[in-house]
Amino acid sequence: MKKIFLAIAVALGAGVLTSCEEQEQIIPTFVVNTEDEVVSLEYGMSTQLLVASNNVARYSISKPLGWEASVKDSVLTITAPEKGEDGYEKEGTISISAISATGASVVAQVKVFAGEWVDDVVLRTLTFEDEDAKFSPFALYQGAEIKTWSDLVDNPQYGGPLTYTDYMTDTYRWYDEGNTELYHEFMTPYWGGGHAVSNYALADYQNLPEGYYGWYELQLTTPMGGNNGSANFCVHNGYVDFFNSQIYEATLQGFAFADGVERVVDHMYVTNTNYVLNSLTYGDGFNAPATESTVLKVVAYGYNANDELVGETELTLCDGPQNILNEWTKWDLSSLGKVARVVFNFSASEDQIGSYGLNTPAYFAYDDVAVQFTEKVFR
Numbered sequence: 001m002k003k004i005f006l007a008i009a010v011a012l013g014a015g016v017l018t019s020c021e022e023q024e025q026i027i028p029t030f031v032v033n034t035e036d037e038v039v040s041l042e043y044g045m046s047t048q049l050l051v052a053s054n055n056v057a058r059y060s061i062s063k064p065l066g067w068e069a070s071v072k073d074s075v076l077t078i079t080a081p082e083k084g085e086d087g088y089e090k091e092g093t094i095s096i097s098a099i100s101a102t103g104a105s106v107v108a109q110v111k112v113f114a115g116e117w118v119d120d121v122v123l124r125t126l127t128f129e130d131e132d133a134k135f136s137p138f139a140l141y142q143g144a145e146i147k148t149w150s151d152l153v154d155n156p157q158y159g160g161p162l163t164y165t166d167y168m169t170d171t172y173r174w175y176d177e178g179n180t181e182l183y184h185e186f187m188t189p190y191w192g193g194g195h196a197v198s199n200y201a202l203a204d205y206q207n208l209p210e211g212y213y214g215w216y217e218l219q220l221t222t223p224m225g226g227n228n229g230s231a232n233f234c235v236h237n238g239y240v241d242f243f244n245s246q247i248y249e250a251t252l253q254g255f256a257f258a259d260g261v262e263r264v265v266d267h268m269y270v271t272n273t274n275y276v277l278n279s280l281t282y283g284d285g286f287n288a289p290a291t292e293s294t295v296l297k298v299v300a301y302g303y304n305a306n307d308e309l310v311g312e313t314e315l316t317l318c319d320g321p322q323n324i325l326n327e328w329t330k331w332d333l334s335s336l337g338k339v340a341r342v343v344f345n346f347s348a349s350e351d352q353i354g355s356y357g358l359n360t361p362a363y364f365a366y367d368d369v370a371v372q373f374t375e376k377v378f379r
Helices: 020-026 274-282
Strands: 007-011 029-032 038-042 046-054 058-062 068-072 075-079 091-099 105-115 117-126 171-175 182-187 194-198 233-237 253-257 263-271 295-303 309-319 329-332 341-348 363-378
Touching (some): 029 091, 029 105, 046 068, 058 068, 068 091, 075 105, 182 194, 194 253, 274 363, 309 329
Parallel strands (some): 038 105
Antiparallel strands (some): 007 105, 029 046, 046 075, 058 091, 068 075, 091 105, 171 182, 182 253, 194 233, 233 363, 263 329, 295 309, 295 341
């Protein structure tokens, strides 16, 4: 047991000290043994702390209102006030003056706190940062060993071995095990939709790499990397509209709680990828630049454990050429209520939709997904 020595003051009585031996006989010692800087007790409960003392003739004890404290047989007993008691102090300091027969004294102090165990809502956050990875290592295809979040970042962004394997043969997946419990998987290749972990950052989103697939070379890139200066984040790709739902049987991409428990997803941070910023700002082979009438929104749909839709909310990614989201923005998802999974789709103005459906790239980056958990806390 770690000892915290709480004697903080020494006052000597009258007389002249003639040697170290005489000083030891006159000055009392009093040490409280505790592992805690603050002794926390439930209302009305008591605890006993061992003390080491010498040359003590009597004690003088001061304590917060409603608290009890006494010393007997090398034991300090502390009792917290009852919750309903009038005029008690919830916290404070118990001071014990140990006084020798000659009047010399030392003072020991113990900080105390009275409370109770209650249910409280705390947030756990999926950051995609390696230092926050709690999941058990696992193996993907192509011999990839996934031990940290960065192991899930593909290279190159388009055509890489993790997200662009043979058509519909391998499953890319991640699981925030032991933290938010959020889980996602998709059948490769990534162009068919999914959520891929990334750490690509490039401030320039005007000059795309050359070649037909130049757009895709920046699909997993943001101008600034992750939220709040972090390295890693995740990129959503996928939508369902009147065209691809019939031709390709597309499904909405999202994340779910792997343990099946319904929870409130409190919020997440969202921004546009370079691929989308280039399309909306400068136009591309599929789309003209955004005009004053251009609107693009991402819509979140929450489903309960019975796979019933329980809520939806949206965030604007573009509202005209002067309001194209190019920074990380907090998106409140708590209005969805308790959900087992959340999926995402896009809503766009008519100028962003052609004969074959949505012309704007159906991507957005997200980071720092916060989930509400109920935990017992002492307060």
